[in-house]
Structure formats: structure tokens, C-alpha cells
Amino acid sequence: MAKRKHRRTRSKILERKAGIKPGSLFIPFEAFAPRFFLMSFSEDFYEELELKTYKELLQRVTSRPDARHWIDIRGYGDQTMLEQLALDFNLHPLQMEDVVNDYQRPKVEQFDKNRLFMISRMLRWSSENKTLEDVQLSLFTGPNYVISLQSDYEDCLDPLRERIRIGKGVIRKRPTMYMAYAMMDVVLDYYFPVVADMGDYIEDIEQQVLLQSSRDNLTIILDLKSELVKLRRIAWPERDKMTELLRMDEDVIPESLKAYFRDAYDHTIQLIDLIDNHKEMASSLVDLHMSTVSNRMNEIMKVLTIISSIFIPLSFIVGLYGMNFSREDPETGRVLPYNMPELYEPYAYPILISLMATLIIFQLYFFYRKGWFRSF
Known part of the structure; x- marks a missing residue:
């Protein structure tokens, strides 16, 4: 996915929305200029184009009412075009506002008998920055079209485009609601590699913590937990969205298609289980880090205790003989x-040094027999 120069946060988006009339389109200054892609197909017809203007795209769609169309618009940098799109396809202003303010949770809304508005979030794990990158994918379904809108030029839907190009499967024969399902299914499929990459990253952190404990490791673990919370915050609404789709009337979602949505629902359950498992592993990394730090501190205290135990008796001896009590009275003699x-014995100094050395050797042997050196 294309990287933005300025990464917007939820708080910034909320600040920009403050005081704006509901349904107003507020185009971010960093939004990309729109690009228009169209895939038109039926069982025996296929056409794929990138068009220069929205007007050309609309002419292509209206000229083939018998075909099914995937209207793919990437980039929000033209407010006039978005307003015209809403007029031409009778899209609700509040839904268009959700499209542009693209930090919405996954959801589905029915705004006509058989027309839906759906939001999914496309995910990618950045191996370089160790962060979770997500881009909103907004879908509008109609009688013979699906409109997809996204802020970036790149996405994860290329496998679906290839299936349509080569006519693989039943996607050209199914209604447009099946194409909308196929898009959401591809988005969900890409969640699994993201979760797997995060799992590998957790194992790498675990090895790093075991080898060396540091303050940086704790920062890395806390950042990872934050990314897992973000992932879970995306996966749960995806499950709720699939539940709502399964509860819709057969006029909206035919019973023949609900089997596919049930399969996607199962995928969301598997994802949530994996995410919860990774969250527990990340929490255990904090405990592992604290345990490693504690063990390291214990080893340091152990070394200091041994050193202190050796020098305490030596310090006592040196202090005792450092008092220098005179053997003779300086006035009377x-x-x-x-x-x-013993201070005036001819061999007092070497005898004292030998005694101190013997004491050191005895203490080291005693500590060795106690097993204090085995963990070094």
C-alpha cells in the first residue's frame, strides 16, 4: 500500500470533523488524486480499462446495462467528482462522508431494498517498521455494479482481478452481491498472513528477551501489544458485519450466497482466536521480560554478595591491625x-598476608561446594 507522508490519527480526524455539517465531504490535504478503473464483464464478455475522467467511466457503465461492472476509484482528491458520483448513483451523503473520513470501523448498512454500503479494512504488516498498516475499503452494491473506493492506489485485490480476467470460477455468472462478497473474502484472506507475520515477530522478540534483557525490549513489547489491540479492534467489527449480512432478508442476500458469507464468518472467528492467542503471548512476554530482569538482578546481587563475603573478614583484619596501638608507653618507655x-614480630606481615590468602581460598571453596558458581 502506498505510504502517506503524513499519517493521520483518529484524534486528528475528529478535530477536522468538528463543527462540519453532517454529510459534508471534507477532503484531506494529503489525499491522492483519483484514478478510475473499470472492469465490465458477463459470462461471454470482459473489458478492463483505466479511464482518465469520471465522465468517461460513467459513459462506459451506462452504455453496457446488460453487463456487471466493478467501478474501482482510488484516491479522494477531487471533491466535485465524489459529489457527482453520489448524485449519479444515488448514494447517501452520510455514507459518502464515511468514505472520505476513512477511519471507520468495518460495518454494513442497507440503504435500499437490495443495495448495501459496506466498509472493510485492508491490512499489511510492515516488516521494516514493525507496525500494522490499514486502509479503508468502501463498497456500494447496486443492481449491476459494485463501487469500491479507497484512499491509496495499491490494494490487496489483485488476486480477485486476475480471477475475473481469466474467468476462473463462477464470479462472472453470479450477481454483483457475490462480487462484493469476493472482495471482502480476499480482504479477510490477507488478514491471516498478517497474523502469521506478527506471530513470527512475537517469537523473535521472545528469543531476544531470553538472550538479553533491556529497557528497549519492554518498549518493543508494549508497541507490539498496541498493534495487537488495533488488529483486534478491526477483526471484531468484521465478525459483527458478517453476522448482520447473514441476518438480512433473502431479497438482499439470497440463501445461495449466505453459505459463502457463513464461510467468511468462520474466517473471522478463526482470526479472533488467533489474535487472542497472540495477545496472550505478548502479555507473557512482559512477564518473561520482568522475570529475566529479576533473574539478572539476582545474578548481580549474587556476585556482589560473594565479593562482600570475601572482603568483609579481610576488612575486619585490616581494620583491626590498622588501629596501631603502640607497644611501648611513649613517656616512660x-x-x-x-x-x-605481633606487630613487632619479624614475620608478622607475611604471616598475616598468608592468613588472609588462606581465608580467601577457604571461602571460595566453601561457595563452590554450595554451588554458587554453577550458574555463572
């Missing part, structure tokens, strides 16, 4: 027998 007589 009388010998004071209890004031460290």
Missing part, C-alpha cells in the same frame, strides 16, 4: 604487653 605485640 614501659612495654605494654597487650598492645598488639
Whole structure:
């Protein structure tokens, strides 16, 4: 998907909508100029074009009322064109507003007997930035057409386009509602590689945490949890959308098509289960990180304890003999027998050093026998 120079957040979108009349189209300044693609087909007819203007696209659609059309508009950078599109195809202004303000949750709305407005979100996992990128796909269904609108030039629908080109399957024989289902199904299919990539990333983080604990790891884990929350916030409305489609009257969704929507519903359930599993794994990474940090701290305290245990008796000996009590009274010259007589022995210094070395060796052996060195 094409990258935007300025990434809009939900708060920025809400700020832009403040005070605007309901149904008004507010075109973001960074919106791409629209490109017009048309796929027209029937069982024995197929035509695919990229048109320069919306007027040419409309002429092509109206000239073949017997065919089914996929009107594919990419880019919102022309407000006049969007307003004219709403007039020509009788699209509700509030729904067009949802199209342009493209941070909507997945949903479905029925605005005529057999016409629907649906929103899906196309996902991609950025291996470079380790973030979840999503683009809104808005669909309008009609008697012989499906209109798809999106803000970017690139999407995940190329496999469906190829199936239509080569006439594979029954998509050319089915009504336009089946084509709308096929689009949503392709979008859902691309969720699984995204979830798998995120699962691989979780395993990489786990190995990184086990090898080295650092503050950066905790930041990475928290960012990952945020992306998983975002993914779950998208997947749950997708399930609700499929539930609403399955509950619609047979005049809108024929019973023969509901089997396909039930299959898509099953896919959403599988996705939610996988996402919940990844969320639990990400939460366990926080516990693993804290446990690794705690173990590392314990190892540090263990080393400091050993060093302290070795030098405490040595410090006692050095401090004791550092008091320098005189053996003789400086005024009378009388010998004071209890004031460290060993200080004046000829071999007192090497004997004391040997005693201290022996004490160190004994302590190290004692710690070794206790198994304190086994984890180093």
C-alpha cells in the first residue's frame, strides 16, 4: 500500500470533523488524486480499462446495462467528482462522508431494498517498521455494479482481478452481491498472513528477551501489544458485519450466497482466536521480560554478595591491625604487653598476608561446594 507522508490519527480526524455539517465531504490535504478503473464483464464478455475522467467511466457503465461492472476509484482528491458520483448513483451523503473520513470501523448498512454500503479494512504488516498498516475499503452494491473506493492506489485485490480476467470460477455468472462478497473474502484472506507475520515477530522478540534483557525490549513489547489491540479492534467489527449480512432478508442476500458469507464468518472467528492467542503471548512476554530482569538482578546481587563475603573478614583484619596501638608507653618507655605485640614480630606481615590468602581460598571453596558458581 502506498505510504502517506503524513499519517493521520483518529484524534486528528475528529478535530477536522468538528463543527462540519453532517454529510459534508471534507477532503484531506494529503489525499491522492483519483484514478478510475473499470472492469465490465458477463459470462461471454470482459473489458478492463483505466479511464482518465469520471465522465468517461460513467459513459462506459451506462452504455453496457446488460453487463456487471466493478467501478474501482482510488484516491479522494477531487471533491466535485465524489459529489457527482453520489448524485449519479444515488448514494447517501452520510455514507459518502464515511468514505472520505476513512477511519471507520468495518460495518454494513442497507440503504435500499437490495443495495448495501459496506466498509472493510485492508491490512499489511510492515516488516521494516514493525507496525500494522490499514486502509479503508468502501463498497456500494447496486443492481449491476459494485463501487469500491479507497484512499491509496495499491490494494490487496489483485488476486480477485486476475480471477475475473481469466474467468476462473463462477464470479462472472453470479450477481454483483457475490462480487462484493469476493472482495471482502480476499480482504479477510490477507488478514491471516498478517497474523502469521506478527506471530513470527512475537517469537523473535521472545528469543531476544531470553538472550538479553533491556529497557528497549519492554518498549518493543508494549508497541507490539498496541498493534495487537488495533488488529483486534478491526477483526471484531468484521465478525459483527458478517453476522448482520447473514441476518438480512433473502431479497438482499439470497440463501445461495449466505453459505459463502457463513464461510467468511468462520474466517473471522478463526482470526479472533488467533489474535487472542497472540495477545496472550505478548502479555507473557512482559512477564518473561520482568522475570529475566529479576533473574539478572539476582545474578548481580549474587556476585556482589560473594565479593562482600570475601572482603568483609579481610576488612575486619585490616581494620583491626590498622588501629596501631603502640607497644611501648611513649613517656616512660614501659612495654605494654597487650598492645598488639605481633606487630613487632619479624614475620608478622607475611604471616598475616598468608592468613588472609588462606581465608580467601577457604571461602571460595566453601561457595563452590554450595554451588554458587554453577550458574555463572
